[in-house]
Amino acid sequence: MRIRAAVLRQKSVRAAALVRFAARGAGAVMLVGVLGAAAGCGRGAQTAPAARSPASPVGPAGVDFQDIAVRDEGGRGTTLRSALGGKPALVSLWAPWCAPCLREQPALERLARAAQACGGAVVAVAVGETPETVATFARSRGLTFTQLADDRFTLADALGRRRIPALIVLDRAGRVVFSGEALDTNATAALANAIRPSTDVPPCAL
Amino acid sequence: MGLALLAAAVVAGVVGGSGACVVVPQNRRKHLADPMMRFEEDALDAHRRQKFYTTREAAAGGDGMPAGGGCGCQ
Amino acid sequence: MSVTLALLAAVVAQAAAPPPYQIESMRVRFTHFDQRGRGYQSAAGPAGTPGSEQLAVEQPQAEVVARIGERVTERVWIPMDVVTAASPDHSRYNRPITDDPPDAISTASRRNVAGTFDALTTYHVDRDTDLGFRTAFHIEEPFESWAFGLGLTRSMAEENTVLDANVYQVLDWFDRFKIDGMRQARSNRSTTNLNLTLTQVLSPTTVAAVSYGGTLQLGTLANTWSTVLLSDGARGEERLPRERWRHALAARLAQWLPWEGALKVSYRIYVDDWSALANTGEVTLVQRLFAGLRLRASYRAHHQSAVRFFTKAAAPDGAGYRTGDSDLARFTAQTVGGGLTWDLSRAGVVSDVHVDLGYERYFRTNDLTVDIATCGFGLLF
Numbered sequence: 325m326r327i328r329a330a331v332l333r334q335k336s337v338r339a340a341a342l343v344r345f346a347a348r349g350a351g352a353v354m355l356v357g358v359l360g361a362a363a364g365c366g367r368g369a370q371t372a373p374a375a376r377s378p379a380s381p382v383g384p385a386g387v388d389f390q391d392i393a394v395r396d397e398g399g400r401g402t403t404l405r406s407a408l409g410g411k412p413a414l415v416s417l418w419a420p421w422c423a424p425c426l427r428e429q430p431a432l433e434r435l436a437r438a439a440q441a442c443g444g445a446v447v448a449v450a451v452g453e454t455p456e457t458v459a460t461f462a463r464s465r466g467l468t469f470t471q472l473a474d475d476r477f478t479l480a481d482a483l484g485r486r487r488i489p490a491l492i493v494l495d496r497a498g499r500v501v502f503s504g505e506a507l508d509t510n511a512t513a514a515l516a517n518a519i520r521p522s523t524d525v526p527p528c529a530l
Numbered sequence: 531m532g533l534a535l536l537a538a539a540v541v542a543g544v545v546g547g548s549g550a551c552v553v554v555p556q557n558r559r560k561h562l563a564d565p566m567m568r569f570e571e572d573a574l575d576a577h578r579r580q581k582f583y584t585t586r587e588a589a590a591g592g593d594g595m596p597a598g599g600g601c602g603c604q
Numbered sequence: 605m606s607v608t609l610a611l612l613a614a615v616v617a618q619a620a621a622p623p624p625y626q627i628e629s630m631r632v633r634f635t636h637f638d639q640r641g642r643g644y645q646s647a648a649g650p651a652g653t654p655g656s657e658q659l660a661v662e663q664p665q666a667e668v669v670a671r672i673g674e675r676v677t678e679r680v681w682i683p684m685d686v687v688t689a690a691s692p693d694h695s696r697y698n699r700p701i702t703d704d705p706p707d708a709i710s711t712a713s714r715r716n717v718a719g720t721f722d723a724l725t726t727y728h729v730d731r732d733t734d735l736g737f738r739t740a741f742h743i744e745e746p747f748e749s750w751a752f753g754l755g756l757t758r759s760m761a762e763e764n765t766v767l768d769a770n771v772y773q774v775l776d777w778f779d780r781f782k783i784d785g786m787r788q789a790r791s792n793r794s795t796t797n798l799n800l801t802l803t804q805v806l807s808p809t810t811v812a813a814v815s816y817g818g819t820l821q822l823g824t825l826a827n828t829w830s831t832v833l834l835s836d837g838a839r840g841e842e843r844l845p846r847e848r849w850r851h852a853l854a855a856r857l858a859q860w861l862p863w864e865g866a867l868k869v870s871y872r873i874y875v876d877d878w879s880a881l882a883n884t885g886e887v888t889l890v891q892r893l894f895a896g897l898r899l900r901a902s903y904r905a906h907h908q909s910a911v912r913f914f915t916k917a918a919a920p921d922g923a924g925y926r927t928g929d930s931d932l933a934r935f936t937a938q939t940v941g942g943g944l945t946w947d948l949s950r951a952g953v954v955s956d957v958h959v960d961l962g963y964e965r966y967f968r969t970n971d972l973t974v975d976i977a978t979c980g981f982g983l984l985f
Contacts, residue, residue: 421563426955451557465951477558486555486762553764554805561809561860565947566890566898569813569856569868572945572960572980574633574665577683581663582637582976586966588908588932589874589882591797591817592852598821599774599795600740601685601718602747 382482389482390498394449394472397459404447404479407470410496412518413445414511417480417490419453420461425489428507429465435512435530436469442528444519447472451480451488493518623673630668631958631982637661641972644916644928645830645842652837654916657930657972662686679724685744687716718744722751732759736770746779746787764805772797781829783841793823809860819850832928835917842927844913850876864892874908880932882908896947902964904939935970943978958982 382388390405404415416432418425436446447470450458455473462471474480483492493502493514502514516527554562561567570576577595584590584597591597639659646655665683672678722740729735736755742748755770774795780788801815825848831839854872861867867889874882888902911932913925941964948957960980967973 417557419557419560421560430951452560480557486557488557490557552805552807553761554808555762558808559805562805562811564860564866565945566866566892567811567858567860567868569858569870571890572631572633572982574631574667574681574683574980575960575962575978577665577681578633578635578663578976578978581683582966582974583906586931586972586974587882587906587937588876588878588880588911589852589872589884589906591799591819591850592815592854592872592874593817594768594770594799594801594815595817596751596753596772596774596795596797597817597819597850597852598797598848599776599793600720600742600749600751602716602744602776602778602827 387482388498389479390494392479392482394474394479395455396473397455397462397471399455402472404449404472405498407447407472408445408494408498410498411443411445412496412515413447413494414439414515415492415494416446416448416507417451417474417483417485417488418448419451419488420457422488424506428489429467431507433467433469435507435515438530439515439519439528440469442516442519442530444515444528445470446515449474449479451477623676626671627985628669628671628677629982629984631666631980633663633665633960633978633980635661635663635665635976635978637663638975639972640974641930641968641970643930643970643972644833644933645827645930652833654833654928654930654971660688675728677726677728679726681720681722681724683720683722685716685718687718716744718742718747724753732763733757738770738772746781747776748778749774749776751775766801766803768799768801768803770799772799776823778824780824783829783831783839788828791824791828793821793825796820811858813856815854815856817850817852817854819848821848821850822846826927827929830927830929832918832926833916834920836920838920840918840920840926842929843925844927845878845925848876848878850874866890876911878932879912880908880910882906896949898945899942900945900962901942902939903941904937906937906939908935910934930968930970930972933970935968937966937968937972939964939966941965941976954983954985956982956984958984 388405390408391403393401393403396402396407414435416425416428418429420426432446432448439446448467449472450461451474453473454475458471458473461467480486480490483490487505489506491504491507491511492500493511495501495518501518502511504511504514512530513527516530519528520526565571576593580593580595581601585601637660639657639661641657642649642654643657644654646657649655663683663685665681667679667681669677669679720740720742722738724736724738727735727737734755734757736753736757738751738753738755740749740751740753742751751772751774753770753772755768757766757768759766772795774797775792776795777790777792780791782788797817797819799815799817801813803811803813805811823846825846826842826844828842830842832842834840852872852874854870856868856870858866858868868887870884870886872882872884874880874884884904884906886902886904888900890898890900892898911927913927914933915926915928918926918928941962943960943962945958945960949955950957958981960978960982962976962978964976964978965973966976
C-alpha cells in the first residue's frame with residue numbers, strides 16, 4: 325500500500341512537472357508572439373505609404389489625385405478628372421476578390437443609372453487589378469457604369485485608402501465631400517447633395 | 531521531449547516576432563484572400579478530419595477546436 | 605393627442621422592427637469511412653489475438669450561416685455519424701453469457717446513429733473584435749453530451765495580427781457497459797479545453813499561425829466495453845486514469861505560389877500526462893487549374909509513443925492502469941490524399957456554387973487502414 329502510494333506520488337510529481345513545463349512553454353510562445361507582433365507591427369516597414377489626409381489627397385510629387393494616371397477598361401491611360409468630366413460623382417474602390425465589394429455591385433449599378441439621370445456619375449476603381457480583369461468582370465456582371473483600373477495602387481495610396489470597399493463623393497469642383505467604406509444611405513445622400521445645383525432645388529432621388 | 535518543446539516555442543516565437551516587420555494593408559491581400567490560402571478551406575471538411583484524427587490517435591488539439599469528449603467515439 | 609399617438613406608434617414600430625436576416629451560405633457534406641484492421645482492445649476474433657476493428661462510418665453534415673443585422677452572425681451546424689461495427693454485438697438475452705465478450709457499440713443494434721446540433725453566435729463588437737458563444741448538444745443511443753464555449757477574437761495592426769482565444773466545456777453522460785455486453789450503470793466525464801491562436805501576416809503572400817490547445821479530461825475516459833488481452837489468453841476490463849492533461853502546440857504556414865498555387869505546411873507536437881508524445885507534420889499543395897477549379901494533394905505523417913500503461917498481455921491479477929487500445933499504442937500513421945474543388949462565381953441571388961470531392965487513405969504501422977471518401981456541396985449568397 326505504501327509502495328503503491330509512493331509510486332503514485334512519484335507519478336503525480338512527474339505529471340505535475342510536465343504540466344508546468346508545457347504551460348510555461350506555451351505561455352512563453354504566446355507572450356513572445358503577441359509582444360513581437362504588437363510591438364513591431366505598425367512601426368516596422370510597410371508595404372504601402374501611410375494613410376494621408378483625405379481632405380487634400382495628392383499623389384507622388386504632389387500631383388492632385390484626380391490627375392493620377394489610371395487605365396480604363398480598354399487599357400487606355402486616363403485620369404479620374406477625364407473620366408468624370410466635371411460631374412459630381414461617387415468613386416468606389418473595390419477588387420474582384422473582395423466579397424463585400426462584390427455584394428454591392430448591383431446596388432452601384434442601380435445608383436449609377438439614377439445618378440446619370442440627374443447629371444451625376446458613379447465610377448468604380450479596381451485597385452491592384454489589370455484593365456483586362458476589370459473588363460471581364462464588368463461584362464460577366466452586366467455592369468454599365470465607368471470602370472477604371474488602378475493596377476499600381478497609386479490612386480488608392482493618394483487617397484489614403486488602405487481598405488476596400490472604400491468610397492468617396494466628389495462635388496463638381498472635384499473636392500472630396502464624403503468619405504466612407506461600404507455603400508450606404510449616407511453615401512447615397514452625399515452624392516444626391518453633391519449633384520444638387522443649389523439648395524433651392526430638391527436633391528435628386530437616388 | 532523538453533528540447534522539442536523548447537524548439538517549437540522558439541520557432542513559434544520567431545514566427546510571431548518576425549511578423550512585426552511588415553504591415554500589409556487590406557487592399558493588398560489579394561492572394562491572402564484566396565480560398566486556397568485558408569488553413570482550412572472548408573469548415574465541414576476540417577471537422578471530419580479533426581474528428582477522425584481525434585478518435586483514432588492519442589494526440590488531439592492545437593487546431594483551435596475542442597480536443598476530446600463530445601461523443602462516444604473515444 | 606392623435607399626433608402624439610401616431611408618433612408613439614411609429615417609434616414603437618421602429619423599435620420592434622426585427623433586424624434584417626440574411627442567409628450567407630448553406631453547405632452539406634457527406635463522408636464515408638471504411639476501416640479495416642485489428643486491435644488488442646477488440647475481442648472480435650480468435651481467443652488470445654487482437655480482434656477485428658472493421659467498421660464503416662457514414663457522416664452527413666449540414667451547415668447554415670446567417671447574418672442577423674449588422675453585428676451578429678449565426679452558424680448552425682449539424683453533423684451526424686452512422687457507425688457500424690463488424691463484430692456482432694452481444695446481449696445476454698439472446699446468447700449465453702459465457703460466449704466471447706463483444707466489441708460492441710451498443711446492445712441495441714449493430715448500427716449506432718449519433719447526431720449533434722451545434723450553434724455558434726458571433727457578435728461583431730467592432731471591426732477588430734468578435735465575441736463568440738457556442739452551444740452544442742450531441743446524442744446517440746447510449747450517450748449524450750452538452751457543450752458550451754466562449755471565444756474572443758482580436759485583430760491588431762490593420763488585421764495583420766489576429767489573436768483568438770476560446771474556452772470550451774463538454775459534459776458527457778453515457779451508459780457504462782461491462783465487457784460481457786451488460787449495461788452496468790451510467791457514467792460521465794468532463795472535458796475542458798482552452799485554445800489560443802496567433803495568426804500573423806508575414807508578407808502579401810505568406811501567413812503563419814501558432815496555436816496552443818490545452819485540455820483537461822476528468823471522469824470515465826474509456827470506452828467501457830473495450831477489453832485488454834491478458835497473458836493467460838483471457839480478456840479483462842480496461843482501466844484508465846480518471847484524469848488526463850493534454851497539451852498541443854502547432855505551427856502552420858501558408859505560402860502563395862506565383863503559378864496560382866498554394867503550399868501549406870503544419871507541424872504539431874503533443875504531450876499528455878499519460879506519457880503519450882506525438883509529432884505530426886502535414887503538407888498540402890493546392891493548384892488552380894483554371895478559373896474556379898483547383899486540385900489539392902496532401903500528405904500527413906504522425907508518430908506517437910504509447911501511453912505508459914499500454915499492454916498487449918496484461919497480468920491477470922494486475923491492479924494498475926491498463927489498456928490495449930490500438931489508438932493509444934506506439935505507431936506511425938500516414939495519410940495520403942487529394943481532391944478537386946470547383947467554385948462557380950456568378951451574379952444573382954446565389955453568388956457562388958461550391959463543389960468538392962476528396963479521397964484519403966490513412967494507414968498505420970499497427971494494422972489499421974481507413975479509406976475516406978468525401979464530397980461537399982455549398983451555396984453562397
